[in-house]
Structures are given as structure tokens and as C-alpha cells.
Amino acid sequence: MNNDIIDVRKTYDYLRKSQTHLVQSSEIATACVCQNLFKLDYPYGAIRSDKDYLVANTVHDIMSLCVSGPILENWHSGLENYEQLGEKIVNESSNIVNIIIKDTLDGANRENRFVPDDFEIQVNDIFHGLVLGMTRRLMKKYEKPSRALTEVTITNIKNHHEGRIDAILEYPNGYGLLDWKSYDLSNTISGREKWQLIANTLLANFRYKRNEDDWTEHNFSCIVHNGGVYFPKTETMTKEVERIKTNRQFAHMVLCGQRVRVQRPKFCPVCDKGLEGSKECLFYQRDARLAYEGKLPAQYDKMTKQFFAKRYAILKERAETHLHKHVASVLINKHGEEEALRRLEKIGVLCRGYSYDFDVDERVVFSRADDNIPLEPRRIVRVIGAEPGKSLLSCISEQASVMEVKNSKITLGFRSKIAVRRAKKQLFHLPIFFLRDELNLTRSMLRPIHQFHKLAADVFIPRELLL
Ligand code: SF4
Numbered sequence: 001m002n003n004d005i006i007d008v009r010k011t012y013d014y015l016r017k018s019q020t021h022l023v024q025s026s027e028i029a030t031a032c033v034c035q036n037l038f039k040l041d042y043p044y045g046a047i048r049s050d051k052d053y054l055v056a057n058t059v060h061d062i063m064s065l066c067v068s069g070p071i072l073e074n075w076h077s078g079l080e081n082y083e084q085l086g087e088k089i090v091n092e093s094s095n096i097v098n099i100i101i102k103d104t105l106d107g108a109n110r111e112n113r114f115v116p117d118d119f120e121i122q123v124n125d126i127f128h129g130l131v132l133g134m135t136r137r138l139m140k141k142y143e144k145p146s147r148a149l150t151e152v153t154i155t156n157i158k159n160h161h162e163g164r165i166d167a168i169l170e171y172p173n174g175y176g177l178l179d180w181k182s183y184d185l186s187n188t189i190s191g192r193e194k195w196q197l198i199a200n201t202l203l204a205n206f207r208y209k210r211n212e213d214d215w216t217e218h219n220f221s222c223i224v225h226n227g228g229v230y231f232p233k234t235e236t237m238t239k240e241v242e243r244i245k246t247n248r249q250f251a252h253m254v255l256c257g258q259r260v261r262v263q264r265p266k267f268c269p270v271c272d273k274g275l276e277g278s279k280e281c282l283f284y285q286r287d288a289r290l291a292y293e294g295k296l297p298a299q300y301d302k303m304t305k306q307f308f309a310k311r312y313a314i315l316k317e318r319a320e321t322h323l324h325k326h327v328a329s330v331l332i333n334k335h336g337e338e339e340a341l342r343r344l345e346k347i348g349v350l351c352r353g354y355s356y357d358f359d360v361d362e363r364v365v366f367s368r369a370d371d372n373i374p375l376e377p378r379r380i381v382r383v384i385g386a387e388p389g390k391s392l393l394s395c396i397s398e399q400a401s402v403m404e405v406k407n408s409k410i411t412l413g414f415r416s417k418i419a420v421r422r423a424k425k426q427l428f429h430l431p432i433f434f435l436r437d438e439l440n441l442t443r444s445m446l447r448p449i450h451q452f453h454k455l456a457a458d459v460f461i462p463r464e465l466l467l
Contacts, residue, residue: 002346004342004343004346004347005343005346005347007331007343008327008331008343008344008346008347008349009347011327011330011331012323012327015323015326015327015330016320016323019255019256019257019319020319020320020322020323020325020326021160021252021255021256021315021318021319021322022155022157022160022161022162022322022325023160023161023162023248023251023252023255024162024163025161025162025163025164025196025199025200025203026163026196027041027042027251028161028195028196028199028244028247028248028251029191029192029193029195029196029199030192031247031248031250031251032191032192032195032240032243032244032247033190033191033192033195033265034264034265034268035247035250035262035263035264036262036264036281036285037278037281038247038250038251038254039254039262039284040278040280040281040284041443041446042251042254042255042315042442042446043254043257043308043311043312043314043315043446044280044284044311044446044450044453045311045443045445045446045447045448045449045450046280046284046450047443047447047450048278048280052113052114054104054108054113054114054115054116054119055116055119055122055123055126055182056182057104058100058101058104058119058123059123059126059127059130059180059182060151060166060180060182061100061104061416061418062093062096062097062100062123062127063127063130063150063166063167063180064150064151064166064167064418064422065096065100065150065418065421065422065425066089066093066096066097066127066131067148067150067167067178068147068148068149068150068425068426069093069096069425070089070092070093070096071089071093071131071134071148072144072145072148073092074088074089074092075139075144075145076139076144077139077140077141077142077143077144078140079139079140082132082135082136082139082140083132083135083136085135085139086128086131086132086134086135086136089131089135090127090128090131093127093131097123097124097127100418101119101120101123103416103417103418105119107416125226126182126226129184129225129226129227130180130182130224130225130226133224133225133226133227133228133229134224134229136228136229137222137228137229138178138222138224138229142169142176142219142220143171145169145170145171145176146170146171146172147169147170148167148168148169148170149167149168149170149396149426150166150167150168150422150426151164151165151166151167151398151422152164152165152167152168152207152396153165153382153397154203154204154206154207154393154394155322155325155329155393155394156202156203156206156212156393156394157325157326157329157330157393158329159202159206159212159248160248160252161199161202161203161212161248162203162322163199163200163203165177165179165200165203165204166178166179166180167180168204168207171219173217173219174208174216174217174218174219175204175208175217175218175219176219176220176221176222177197177200177201177204177218177220177221177222178221178222178223178224179193179196179197179200179221179222179223179224180223180224180225181193181223181224181225181226182225182226183225183226184225184226184227185223185225185226185227185228185230186225186227186228189223189230193223194232194236194240195240195243195244195247197221197222197223197232198221198232198237198240198241198244199244199248200221201218201221201237202241202244203394204218204221205217205218206391206394207390207391207394210391221237250263255315255318255319256319257312257315257316280450283454283457286466287304287457290461290465291304295465296461297460297461297462299460300456300457300460300461303453303456303460304453304456307449307452307453307456310449311446311449314442314445314446314449315442317442317445318440318442320438321437321438321439321440321442322438323438324349324435324436324437324438325382325393325435325437327344327349328340328344328349328350328392328393328435329392329393331343331344332391332392337391337392341392341433344435348374348375348436349435349436350433350434350435350436351373351374351375351433351434352386352431352432352433352434353368353369354366354367354368354410354432354434355367355368355432356424356428356432357409359420359424361417361420362413362414362415362416362417362419362420363403363411363412363413363414364400364411364412364414364420364423365409365410365411366409366410366411366412366432367408367409367410368408369408370408371407371408373405373408373410375402375405375410375434375436376402376405377402377403377404377405378401378402379401379402379436380399380400380401380402380436380437380438380439381399381400381401381402381412381434381435381436381437382397382398382399382434382435382436382437383397383398383399383400383412383423383427383432383433383434384396384397384432384433384434384435385397385423385426385427385428385429385430385431385432386430386431386432386433387430392433392435395430396426396427396430397427398414398415398419398422398423398427399414399415399437400412400413400414400415400419401413
């Protein structure tokens with residue numbers, strides 16, 4: 001067998017035995033709030049909210065198309081009347097807003113999801129608030145950017161970190177990072193929101209400087225919310241970076257199945273005040289205490305051990321969803337980008353040379369000169385637009401699945417029509433790469449185990465011990 005292929009296979013074999021976990025910025029922010037809270041998600045699988053984020057997601061979709069459209073086109077700094085400019089942008093965005101609302105409602109009806117009666121009003125109000133916040137605070141302060149990118153996924157393999165940034169504004173001398181929140185944060189910015197913003201800023205540093213600690217191109221980071229814009233002070237950013245790195249490492253070690261001591265938050269409503277806090281946290285704290293005191297019934301003890309074995313097996317699968325990205329990164333470090341891509345292409349993990357043909361709803365057809373396409377239907381791929389000067393895993397991308405491969409044509413199914421529209425704006429004009437990827441189903445797999453665990457406690461633990 002060819003040496004290049006053996007090299008890639010060996011890298012796969014080696015990485016399969018090691019842990020290829022990545023921690024998401026939102027998970028780092030949770031661990032920064034309380035490390036116990038992070039553990040409730042992983043490995044316990046106690047999902048904290050069943051909330052349907054239909055309104056918030058729709059607003060995110062609208063912003064993802066409007067930023068590089070009406071917002072960028074109308075960007076003016078140093079104006080007197082920002083209210084008027086805001087209204088102009090809202091009017092010029094109405095077509096995008098209406099199409100996205102319609103697409104979302106169609107999708108929600110197909111999936112039988114709950115839609116609030118005032119859905120359209122809520123979406124329009126929040127969008128209006130975000131646009132006014134941007135014109136009043138951002139445009140007033142900053143010049144028009146040369147380019148805007150939205151929904152940018154960045155993977156930093158070396159630091160085990162991944163995140164999706166709502167929007168990046170590019171300037172000739174650096175970048176500005178934006179995070180949308182669909183609620184009003186005028187009175188309180190919680191730690192979680194701040195930490196997620198700073199964690200994402202580390203990723204943006206990595207995208208522009210290939211080093212998360214190089215802040216030379218960072219112009220600003222901010223949260224645009226329904227009542228204005230929040231800019232953390234530079235000292236706050238610098239101070240919180242160490243905390244973010246500590247918690248990122250903690251989360252990574254937990255995911256890798258290592259025993260790490262949890263640091264309680266400075267203030268916990270349950271532990272410090274006896275007020276109502278997380279019931280799931282109390283449940284697992286009690287479980288741990290009873291186990292430590294040797295009071296767990298033998299059968300329940302045996303079951304919990306099985307639950308944990310299963311949980312860590314699921315987490316191992318989560319690590320495998322990031323395997324292809326790790327292999328790409330290791331090979332790039334070893335051979336340089338061009339040579340690594342050539343080797344990955346040879347084994348069929350990466351495909352390039354495609355161009356966009358046309359799209360119908362969520363489906364997009366690409367073609368290339370030959371008909372040697374090494375992808376089968378149902379494969380998941382990361383569609384990457386190769387931006388000059390950016391590392392492969394920080395280039396603009398979208399996830400899609402292979403629907404059909406016929407001669408020199410391949411049809412991909414994107415997550416939504418909006419994802420297709422976004423990709424048409426910012427990705428399809430670039431050289432296109434398809435990198436093999438996987439779906440991450442960890443949360444939905446962990447959840448039933450958490451429910452069984454609680455059910456088993458109800459059945460096997462004597463009432464008096466449950467108090
Ligand atoms: S109840 Fe306290 S210790 Fe438990 S997850 Fe919440 S903040 Fe953390």
C-alpha cells in the first residue's frame with residue numbers, strides 16, 4: 001500500500017486510542033459558572049432546560065443574513081440620527097425577515113413544534129432592538145468593516161476548544177467579534193454570557209493569528225442585546241482568560257474520564273443558603289455522599305456503576321465525532337497544509353475541486369471535473385470555504401450530509417434553507433473542500449441514562465436515606 005495512505009491510517013489508529021475531545025465555548029462558560037453544573041451535562045446527562053429556542057434561533061438566522069446585507073451596506077459612523085438609520089435598516093431587511101419567518105414556521109409546522117401566538121411580533125421586536133443597539137452603539141463607535149462573516153465555527157485542536165461565533169467584523173487592521181442575545185441585558189450581564197464571549201474571542205485570536213494568546217488583531221468583542229451593546233473592559237477580558245483556560249482544562253479532563261476535583265462556585269444558592277437550586281445537583285451530591293458512607297444498597301450500587309460505564313462509553317463516542325478534525329490537524333502540523341491535504345484526499349477523508357452548481361431548498365448540487373467522488377450517501381461532511389491565510393479548521397464552514405452521488409455531481413443536504421443562503425453569501429465563491437465529519441448525539445444518548453438512574457434511586461434507596 002502507498003506510504004501516504006499508510007501514514008494517514010496510522011494517524012487514525014493512533015488518535016483512536018487517545019482522547020480527541022473538544023470543549024465548546026458554551027460548555028467552558030458553564031464550567032466557569034460552576035464545575036458541578038458542567039458535570040450535570042457531562043457525564044450525568046441531566047439537561048437543564050427543555051425550552052424551545054424557536055424565537056432566539058430565528059433572530060440569530062435573521063441577523064446572520066442581515067449583517068453582511070442591509071447592516072453592512074448602511075454602516076455609517078459619526079452620524080447624528082441613529083434612530084433613523086436603524087429604521088432604514090429594519091425596512092430594508094423586511095424581505096429577509098419575512099422569508100426567514102416563513103421558512104421557520106413551515107419547518108416548525110412540519111415537526112409539530114410549539115409556536116407562540118406572538119411569534120412574529122417577538123421576532124420583529126427583538127430584531128428591531130438588536131439593529132437599534134448596533135446603530136446607536138457600534139456604528140457610532142466603529143468605522144465600517146471591510147467584511148462581515150456570520151456563524152463562524154472555529155476549531156483549535158491544540159487547546160481542545162471549539163465554538164461557533166455569531167458574527168465577526170473584519171477591518172484592515174483586525175477584527176471585532178459580536179454575540180447576539182435575544183433578551184435585554186441592560187441591568188445584568190451574567191458570568192456565563194461574559195465567559196462565552198471571551199472564550200469565543202480566544203478562538204477568534206486563533207483564527208487571525210494562529211495563537212489564542214495573540215491579541216494584536218483584536219479590536220473589540222461585544223454582546224449585542226435587545227436593550228443595547230455590552231463591551232467588556234480590557235482588564236475584565238485579561239483577568240478572565242486564566243479562569244477560562246482552567247475551566248476548559250477541567251471540562252476536557254472530565255470528558256476524557258479523568259478524576260478531577262470539582263471547585264464549587266464562590267456562591268451557590270443550594271450549598272450556601274439552602275435555597276432551591278438545581279434538583280439534579282442535589283441528587284448526584286446525595287448519591288456521592290451515600291456511596292462515600294457505604295450506605296448505597298448493593299443492587300443500586302451495581303446499577304450506578306453500569307450507568308457510569310455506559311456514560312463514559314458514550315463520551316468516548318463524542319470524542320470520535322472529532323476524530324477527522326484531529327487527524328487533519330496532526331497531519332498539517334507534521335507535513336504542512338498542502339501535503340497533508342493531498343494525503344487526506346488520497347484516502348477519501350477530504351475532497352476538493354468542487355464548484356457550486358445550483359440549490360433547491362436545503363439541497364445544493366456541486367460538480368467537479370471527474371467522477372471519482374469518494375463519498376457515499378448519508379455521510380456527514382464539513383463544507384469548508386478555503387479562505388486565504390486561514391488554517392483549515394478556522395475557515396468559514398457549514399455542516400451538511402451527502403444525499404446523492406451521481407457521476408461528477410454530488411448533492412448535499414444542509415441543515416436549513418437559511419444555512420444554504422448563508423453559505424451562498426460567504427462560502428460558495430471560495431475554493432470548496434469537503435472534510436468528513438460526524439454528528440454529535442451525546443446529549444440525547446446521555447439523557448435516558450440520567451432518567452433511569454433517578455428511577456433506580458426511587459426504587460432501591462430506602463426512603464429514610466433520601467431525606
Ligand atoms: S446547586 Fe450549587 S453546586 Fe450545584 S450546580 Fe448549582 S451552583 Fe453548582
